[in-house]
């Protein structure tokens with residue numbers, strides 16, 4: 574196929590970084606701020622940022638239902654950090670009224686590693702990503718507290734107080750990481766997603 578078209582939800586957060594890495598992997602990217610900007614996409618990226626804000630803005634702009642419908646309808650999606658929260662079917666440590674897009678049969682705990690000052694970097698082995706561990710940047714990151722049977726665990730924290738916590742998952746064509754690969758210069762996770770999008774299109 575020609576270059577896959579990947580939309581990046583552009584309400585708040587690390588939009589530009591994702592677009593740059595996706596473009597470098599041969600994708601054509603566009604910003605998604607309105608429902609009609611979902612039309613014709615082959616894939617969708619939900620960037621990090623502040624999930625409560627992103628969810629509120631999505632609701633206000635009439636995007637929440639169209640995003641749910643798109644992911645439910647099989648549009649491949651990748652969420653990093655706040656994006657993982659948005660793709661979760663269930664949340665912990667979130668405001669009671671925080672809405673999500675859903676699509677991943679997981680329970681995600683927000684701010685699971687602690688506060689902003691507890692942000693850290695670590696090496697994470699990610700299934701399906703060849704060439705050694707991924708350098709992972711965790712910024713007030715969530716983790717996956719519980720994953721349903723259909724969910725493939727791709728990566729866990731190794732070592733430290735959070736040893737064994739799930740930080741990368743996949744269910745069908747929906748992928749999520751607690752960390753921010755768009756900030757490290759390591760393009761392998763984006764390449765994996767672009768390949769998944771190509772295969773699905």
Ligand SMILES: NC(=O)CC[C@H](N)C(=O)O
Nearest residue numbers: 621622623624654655712
């Ligand atoms: N870097 C991030 O995306 C942080 C996520 C943020 N803690 C939230 O709940 O949305």
